[in-house]
Structures are given as C-alpha cells and as structure tokens.
Amino acid sequence: MITLYDHPLSPYAQKVKISLREKGLAYEAPMPGGLGAGGAQGAFVEASPRGEVPALVDGDVRIFDSTIILEYLDDAYPDPPMRPDSAADRARVRMLEEVMDTHFEAINWGLSEIRWFRRAQGAQAEAMFAAAKAQTEGFFAWLEKELGDREWFNGDRFGWGDLSVVPYVNGSVGQGNPPAEGSKLAKWLARANARPSVAACVADIAALNAGASMPNVADLVEKGLFKREYRDHRLEWMIKSGGLDVVVKGLERDNIRFAPPFG
DSSP states (O other): OEEEEOOTTOHHHHHHHHHHHHTTOOEEOOOOTTTTTTOOOHHHHHHOTTOOSOEEEETTEEEESHHHHHHHHHHHSOSSOSSOSSHHHHHHHHHHHHHIIIIIHHHHHHHHHHHTTOSSOHHHHHHHHHHHHHHHHHHHHHHHHHHTTOSBTTBSSOOHHHHTTHHHHHHHHHTTOOOOTTSHHHHHHHHHHTSHHHHHHHHHHHHHHTSSOOOOHHHHHHTTSOOEEOOHHHHHHHHHTTOHHHHHHHHHHTOEEOOOOOO
16 A cells, blocks of 8 residues: 655645545555654655655655656556646646745645744734735735636646645645635635545644644643754745745744755
8 A cells, every 4th residue: 555654734735645545556655753853753754755755655655846746647657637638738737736836835834833833923014924925925916817717727627737736725724814705716725625536635734723632732832852854945935025034033032943964
C-alpha cells in the first residue's frame, strides 16, 4: 500500500490526497512526529530529507515535493489522468500550481503566523492583516481571469489545475478572506468542495481540530519549542508585508527555522 506522510493542514499534502482519491488508490497517511520543532526522524526523513510533508513511499519508490509526487502518480497510475490533454493546457495548469504553491501559500501561512502564533500584535498585526486581504483579493481577480468560462481550471474535467487551487482558496476562507459571493471563483469553489476527494480533505482538518486539545502554540513558539519553517517565499511575504522585525526576533530567539542540511 502507498504511504503518504501527511499533515491535514498542509495544502501541499492536500493536493496529493485529492489526486490519490480521484484515482481510487488505497493509501495510509501517517502524520510524522517532530514537524513542529524541526526534529523529524526515521523513515519519514529517509523519504523526505527536507523534513517536509508530503512525502510518498510506494514500494521501493520514495518521493518528496508535492509537484513531483503528482507527476509520479500520473505516470505510474495514469487512469484517470489529472493532467489536461494538450501540452499548452498542461503548461497553463502548472503555472497555476506554481503561483499557488509559492506566492499564494505564503499569504495564508503568514496570517497563521500572526493569528495563531502571535508573531505580531496590535497595530502591526492589523496592518499585516490588511495587506494580506488586499493581496488575496488581487490573486482572486487573477484566478477569475484564469478560470474564464471553463467549468474547471483544468478544462472540461476536474484535475491538476483544480487540486492545485482548492486547498489554498479553502485556506483563505478559513482565514476570513473568501471569494466574493456570486463570483465565478466562488461558484467553482462550491463545485470543487462538493467532490468527495476534496470534501475528505476538509473532513481530515475537522477531525484534527476535534481531536486532543490543542496546545497554546504561541507559548510554545515563545519558549522555542515550536519552530515554523520560513521557506523562501514565506520569508519574502513576511518582509514585504511589514514583518521584518518578526524575522529578526525569530532569529534572535531561535524560534524560527529553515530547511535542514542534507546528509
């Protein structure tokens, strides 16, 4: 059976779970320990030397990075295909994925840094919330144009273009920044969320939130026991959105981290 190292809140892992479910592939999805402090070990790190979810194990095959995993799944298990048929459309949806994985992901991640981890408070937090809202609305306008008159971002069938967008737009809804009611994007989101593969990801998050009581993560951050990973696009977002001092303080207090060394 396929093993997918997962965290339900990870949009990158959600992308892969949607593909697995659309293809009807059986899998198990353990959540590795040590993610919060950057201390992951064992079989998970063997599959993902960056210590990031998702990571996929399929027999002797070990793959990290959600895009590469999606490519592998379409190559190894081509029915039904997630990629569109034409080369032009495949390039189009990969560009969509690139934008969502980097520029867009950083917005929702940054909002979590402020809202849940309390990296900024007061007037600074409000200014960063406002910046994130304006940025999100800009991307929503771009997504509206990219969707056009299509039923799906992928074209005439649900696929790669859609699974690359829906986790992030759902994340924006969770952050209080939904698409405008009645917009093409909002109608697409309703269609996408009605699919069992996507609804299952939403259920995974609900199950996580309904589980054991969540610790006070802001206190854990303050004590250096929880270190969020500042990837390049996240670092860029924090600096350009008014949080340069957040980064400086995080470095001083040793409560942020970067990708681990290989080897």
